[in-house]
Amino acid sequence: MRFSRRHPLFVAVVLCASVIVVARPTVAEGDGGGVPGTHSEEGVSARVARLFEEAAVATRRYEAGRQAAEAQKTKARRLEKLLARERKQIAVLNADLGRIARAQYREGGGVPYTAQMLFAENPEELMRGRRAAWQADLAVNNAVSKSRRAETRLAADEAKAARAWRALEEWKTGLSGVKQTIQQKLEEAQWTLQGQADAAVAAGACRGAVRLDQPDDGRSRAWVAPVATYELSAGYGSGGERWVSRHTGQDFAVPIGAPVRAVGEGRVVKVSCGGAFGMEIVVEHADGYYTQYAHLAAVTVDQGDRVTAGQWIGQAGTTGNSTGPHLHFEVRVTPELGSGVDPVPWLRKHGVEL
Structure with missing residues (x-):
């Protein structure tokens, strides 16, 4: 040449x-x-x-x-x-x-x-x-x-x-x-x-929050997607052999360790390890809704912590009832399973397009 x-x-x-x-x-x-x-x-x-x-x-x-x-x-x-x-x-x-x-x-x-x-x-x-x-x-x-x-x-x-x-x-x-x-x-x-x-x-006990340096990305939006880069996989209401009835959230295909973000400002009301969701976090928001982040590989917050939109609260993984690395994200009207709503239109209502 x-x-x-x-x-x-x-x-x-x-x-x-x-x-x-x-x-x-x-x-x-x-x-x-x-x-x-x-x-x-x-x-x-x-x-x-x-x-x-x-x-x-x-x-x-x-x-x-x-x-x-x-x-x-x-x-x-x-x-x-x-x-x-x-x-x-x-x-x-x-x-x-x-x-x-x-x-x-x-x-x-x-x-x-x-x-x-x-x-x-x-x-x-x-x-x-x-x-x-x-x-x-x-x-x-x-x-x-x-x-x-x-x-x-x-x-x-x-x-x-x-x-x-x-x-x-x-x-x-x-x-x-x-x-x-x-x-x-x-x-x-x-x-x-x-x-x-x-x-x-397996032990049913989390080891406590892993404190990571937060990204200096000038977070200014009130609401964000739970992960920055992703592919959407199983959606809300879809069927599958691994669920008792219908899928209760929206899955985001991401690699192990990918930072998981709080979608909005709120308070951590639950951090647990064990069961079908593996390692999970639940955050309560000011509008009365709750968001769940499940199948994590690590958590970076403790129960009772205040979080802001875009703050890293965990790292994605494949714990619990999971066939591969992904984030299971739910929006609920109570902190517990069974009160979920479709996360996609809920996020859209808050200005977040997936």
């Missing part, structure tokens, strides 16, 4: 790419004593949260690298046409050199000037001939210089393009490696966290 050296934007992009590779995110290491398998619950939860952030950064950088590569491919095709045009121009110049040389030969350009003076019958005619020969020589010299400059420029273009393309490929490879490393560490930490959650649920 080739590029023209007359387009400095490509080099600037590659230099930026190199900076990104150097400034790759630091992968969080074990923070619960440093010995594998001995992390405290709080240490693993914090590690998962940090790795989620680093994975998001790595994904954004990798996506930026992929888009840059696609843009360069498009640019490469355009610049390849310019280089092809340069080659055609060089071929035309070489043809011109041959034509001029042949013309000089036919017009006596190879006869010594002294001999031409001896045999000339008309000095004025001789001078006109010499002037024409001088102009022809000048044309030849100009054509030769132009051809050499074009060939030099073409060689420089191709060399610079090769270096730039190699740098871009190394950049993409580096970003891919960073992303893969973080994902591997994240997966390991996720299942460690889930194992601790399963043990707590």
